[in-house]
Amino acid sequence: MPLSLTINGEAFVPGRDPMTPLIDILREDLALTGAKAVCREGFCGACMVLIDGEPVVSCLTPAALAVGRRILTIEGLSRRDEPTPLQRALEAHDVVQCGMCFPGMTLTLTSLLAANPNPTREEIEHGLVGNICRCTGYERVIDAVLAHAADLRG
């Protein structure tokens, strides 16, 4: 069976070993460099992508296990180059720091808000356990998400 992947809505057939980490295909074959290969152990979350809507660490995902599933990277999150409302909120609250963890964090938060549009502070903290920020910027990110959720409620 060919190794056929669906990445940001487009089919791609990498000429790769089926056990190649998905992160390497994204970055090296497709120049989708928003996901970062940092720890390669599933701890830091910098390589996070959404697979079938759920945050998954692409460093520990062999390409073979992503066949037939919808892979969404940070580059595919916005439509027609318009930031999502969450991305706008994060920008408006000026919470982006060095940028290493931020694509993964944004995807995790996107999934979290899709499942729970009105999260508590503790639920956001739990959701971000697997996204490590070495700039230690968690609190302002959480503040921004809470403000964004409140805005959506009107």
Add this chain to the structure above:
Amino acid sequence: MPGARHVFRPGSIAEAVAAISQDQAIPLAGATWVMRAALRGEPLADAYVALRGIRDLRQVEVRENEVSIGAAITHAELAASLQRVRGCAGLAQAAAQAANPAIRRVATVGGNLCSVAFAASDLAPALVAAGAEVEIEDAHGAARQSVEAFLAARAALPPGWLLTRVFAPRAARLSAHARLPLRKAGDYPVAIVSVSLERTEDGRVRSARIAVGSVEPIARRWRALEQALEGRPIDPGAAADLARERTGDFAGRDGVEAPGWYRSQVLPSLVRSAFQFLQAQV
């Protein structure tokens, strides 16, 4: 070389067992252990068999007396399935606290039990304390054995088998799972204590199963502590004192995250935490 390695995609347990026994394919579930092979200096295998597409491995059945858990169920799925299931509090805690949310979404029950060199499994001690069994299937059929026996024997099993299900009893017992990660959450624990106990009518310990994980290479029961607790009230401080007198029962493994002596030394504190959780259930 591209294309040299093969990943089988069976639709049934029989097809998976055939790929394992005939093609020497290695079972591949969440892949979180396999994909870190390079970090351990280990080569990948020539063939794998992906288990995700096998429906029979992806089901949790809550029965009257036990819960049947498919081997390809993830930690997150298990935690969700066991919410409010009587008699499974400790196992639910273990599934909900392991690693971090992204790992819990893909790492499976079977993978957790079959990764021989992974000492920090949360599910292993929780299932030992629960008195759970595994079902192993090979070309000759299926057989059940206790999780504790399986953990001790798995490295020496002849090739060609697949762990298909785990059966956790639903007894009228209190249970708890206490762990010590180096951070508050999100990494693997230095030591784990899982407890399951039955009470007498006056609230004392009639029988206890206590399993210790991550301290030694293989999770196992702390039988000396179990015996010492029999007949005593559920008292976190007293249980920790009894544990402190018996930490010499374990030879902790040295690792980059903690030396062996530390893993044993924290056990009384984890026993206290577990008993505080048990006390709250009464």
